[in-house]
Structures are given as structure tokens and as C-alpha cells.
Amino acid sequence: MSTTTIPTTMRALVLEDFGSMALTERPVPRTGPGEALVRVLATGICGSDLHGYTGENGRRVPGQVMGHETVGTVAAVGPGVESLAVGDTVVLNPTLSCGRCASCARGMGHICADRRVIGVDPTIPSAFADYVLAPAENLVPFASEPLHGALVEPLAVGYHAAVRGSVGADDDVLVIGGGPIGQAVVLACRRLGARSILVSEPDAARRKLLERLGAVTLDPAQVNLPTLAREQTGGLGVTVAVDAVGATTTVQSAIDSTVAGGTCVLVGMASPQIELAAYALSTFERSVVGAFCYPADEFTQTARWAAANPEMLDPLISRTVTAEEAPAVFAAMALGDNPPGKVLVSFGSV
Ligand SMILES: [Zn+2]
Ligand SMILES: [Zn+2]
CATH class of the missing domain: 3.90.180.10 (Medium-chain alcohol dehydrogenases, catalytic domain)
Structure with missing residues (x-):
């Protein structure tokens, strides 16, 4: 030895x-x-x-x-x-x-x-x-x-979340929650060549940091998230939403912000149990996938x-x-x- x-x-x-x-x-x-x-x-x-x-x-x-x-x-x-x-x-x-x-x-x-x-x-x-x-x-x-x-x-947690959402060059991505994991997801989306990255984060200092990383940010207290996500994407909604919070309201916002056929990645762990509007998933064939490590x-x-x-x-x-x-x-x-x-x-x- x-x-x-x-x-x-x-x-x-x-x-x-x-x-x-x-x-x-x-x-x-x-x-x-x-x-x-x-x-x-x-x-x-x-x-x-x-x-x-x-x-x-x-x-x-x-x-x-x-x-x-x-x-x-x-x-x-x-x-x-x-x-x-x-x-x-x-x-x-x-x-x-x-x-x-x-x-x-x-x-x-x-x-x-x-x-x-x-x-x-x-x-x-x-x-x-x-x-x-x-x-x-x-x-x-x-x-x-x-x-x-x-x-x-x-960074690897954020990268795997983006990989679970199959993020690529044709994707407009919404990230909900701009703490360290949300920040890692933003960098992962840049690494994977995403077309645009929008982040919802209530804290002003975090929004400033996220903008330095190359994301567009919004304050969820000031705007309706699904409406803004649609406005930013020509009325369609984002193709991938990554929830780095993990509560009923944020997962529902993630689903409502995605285009028909879009994907929501759940990496946040705020709540062990959540309740969702089932038809928003089934009738527009959206997917929810989990990511952990x-x-x-x-x-x-x-x-x-x-x-x-x-x-x-x-x-x-x-x-x-x-x-x-x-x-x-x-x-x-x-x-x-x-x-x-x-x-x-x-x-x-x-
Ligand atoms: Zn950790
Ligand atoms: Zn094993």
C-alpha cells in the first residue's frame, strides 16, 4: 500500500x-x-x-x-x-x-x-x-x-435530468426552480444544445445568476407560467419542462407549459406525494419521467x-x-x- x-x-x-x-x-x-x-x-x-x-x-x-x-x-x-x-x-x-x-x-x-x-x-x-x-x-x-x-x-444530477427529457437542439426547455439543481439543468441544456432555456425562479439574486448562465428568467409571482411559456414559443409551449422543485403546483405548471406530446422531468423532491390533472397528460399524450442521480x-x-x-x-x-x-x-x-x-x-x- x-x-x-x-x-x-x-x-x-x-x-x-x-x-x-x-x-x-x-x-x-x-x-x-x-x-x-x-x-x-x-x-x-x-x-x-x-x-x-x-x-x-x-x-x-x-x-x-x-x-x-x-x-x-x-x-x-x-x-x-x-x-x-x-x-x-x-x-x-x-x-x-x-x-x-x-x-x-x-x-x-x-x-x-x-x-x-x-x-x-x-x-x-x-x-x-x-x-x-x-x-x-x-x-x-x-x-x-x-x-x-x-x-x-x-452537475451530473442536472445533466441526467436533461438526458431523461431527451433534450436536444430542437428543444425549448422550461426549468422550474433555479437553485443549484436548476442551475445544473440550465448548463446541461446548454451542453446538449437546447434552442432556448427559460427558468422560473422567485429569488431575484438567483435569476441574475441564471441569466449569467445563459437562461431567460421569469418570476412566477409576476406571471402565469404556462401562458408565458407559450408566448416564448410561438404559442405552442415548451417541448421539455424540468421540475427542480417537485410539488403539486410546480409539476402541474410544468405539464401545462408543455406542447402536446411534450415531456416533463421530475427531479425536485419537495413533496413525497403529488396530485395531477390526469387529462392534461392523457388527452395530449404528455409524459412525466423521473430523474434522481x-x-x-x-x-x-x-x-x-x-x-x-x-x-x-x-x-x-x-x-x-x-x-x-x-x-x-x-x-x-x-x-x-x-x-x-x-x-x-x-x-x-x-
Ligand atoms: Zn446532492
Ligand atoms: Zn444492484
Whole structure:
């Protein structure tokens, strides 16, 4: 096993209880066969981490270390790892699939029946820490502005949502919700060559950011969304609507904004249950498709795309805070103090 000098303990942000996080000492994980230990540079705060922090989504538990949007350098590799070397800058694909179920057999490990996600699964110490352990196959080399690496995971979520909507050059796309996932969808639509991108977002600072990314924006408090979507597309409606909010009202708006035969992609997770006007789907043959994470090859392609397009990514990072500042930042963000783009937690200096 090849190593640099690795301490036995590290700093980790532990979710002590819902609404309370603390920077605590934890053991540094040891590499096993096929694994690599990553010295974390920065990890992004995801909306799901905030909902986990408050306990709202039931997908995190007290005692765990969260964090799944991460970039760092390889500090050690376990036996059998030849694809990575100590010192490589890597980004983490946090999805672990079983390799045995029907989805995995079809090459769709991202919807594996036994999927576990680093940063979500409470039994896996995750990336809001100085070090994180991962299978080497989940670590993708990243040669670019290092902090941009923390954006690859949410960018891959947005890219897969656009792929699920089959976005291409003939598409006029509406994105509902302009937070970090909506922003990632906008960049994915540009990457896929969409003809036009309209984003509905109530927050003025976010609308400004989205315009820097090349989208046309609207404030849903000021306009009727389906009417405006039709006006922007010669009266027809958009061909693809991506709902990055995920509530009854937003999914219905997405459906009502699409052309007959259009597609709505549901990637937002605001409500576990929604109610829809069925005939708007059936009589005009619209489709609703779900999107959640991404196949491994889309993650790798997104890492390459991000490395090749640094100028498009700078607007996405609003703040970088230290690990010491992070507990207070989580508390403030849970109360709604959210900047327009991503907040990254830096673990860069020990
Ligand atoms: Zn996330
Ligand atoms: Zn599986």
C-alpha cells in the first residue's frame, strides 16, 4: 500500500441531532482492497443535506457524517488499485451499486435496488471530513480548477435530468426552480444544445445568476407560467419542462407549459406525494419521467465537461466556508439564509 503521512484522527462534521452539527474528532478510515482514501479539499452543501439536517426528509440520522459533493486528492490506495496514484485530484461519484440486481445487470447501477449513497447512508463516514474512503472505481480524475470538482456531482444530477427529457437542439426547455439543481439543468441544456432555456425562479439574486448562465428568467409571482411559456414559443409551449422543485403546483405548471406530446422531468423532491390533472397528460399524450442521480458514465463525462468549461462554472459557487464555520452556516441555511449558488465547505488546511 502506497501512502503519504496520514494521521489517525481527523476533523468531521457530525450531525449531532436534527438542527445541530459539530466539528468533532473521528478516526481516519483505513483503505481496504480496491479502495482509496481521499484527502478532502472541499465538499458542497446539498439541499438534501439541509433537509437531512432539519430531519425533514427522513434520509439522514443523528450521529452520521454527511457530504457527497466532493473533491480532494488521493492520500492512500489499498491493495489492487492501479487506476489511481497518491496525489491525484479526484471527484467522488457517491453512488454505490450492488452489481448483482436486475438494474445492475442492465447496466443501470444508478437505480440499483440495493443502492447506497456515500453521504446519505448513515453507516458510511462521508465527505464533510478531512478524509473520505471510497472504492477506486468511484473516484474520477479531475484536472481543472480544484474547487470546481465539488460541482461535478450536482452537475451530473442536472445533466441526467436533461438526458431523461431527451433534450436536444430542437428543444425549448422550461426549468422550474433555479437553485443549484436548476442551475445544473440550465448548463446541461446548454451542453446538449437546447434552442432556448427559460427558468422560473422567485429569488431575484438567483435569476441574475441564471441569466449569467445563459437562461431567460421569469418570476412566477409576476406571471402565469404556462401562458408565458407559450408566448416564448410561438404559442405552442415548451417541448421539455424540468421540475427542480417537485410539488403539486410546480409539476402541474410544468405539464401545462408543455406542447402536446411534450415531456416533463421530475427531479425536485419537495413533496413525497403529488396530485395531477390526469387529462392534461392523457388527452395530449404528455409524459412525466423521473430523474434522481446518474449512471457512472454520465458522471465521468460530466467531470470531463466541467474540467473543459471552467468559465461556465465560476458563477455557481457563491461562498466557500471553513469547516469551523460550517455548523453555523448549516443553521443559517436551514432557516432560509441561502445564497444564489453553492456553498462549499473547505477542508483544505489542517
Ligand atoms: Zn446532492
Ligand atoms: Zn444492484
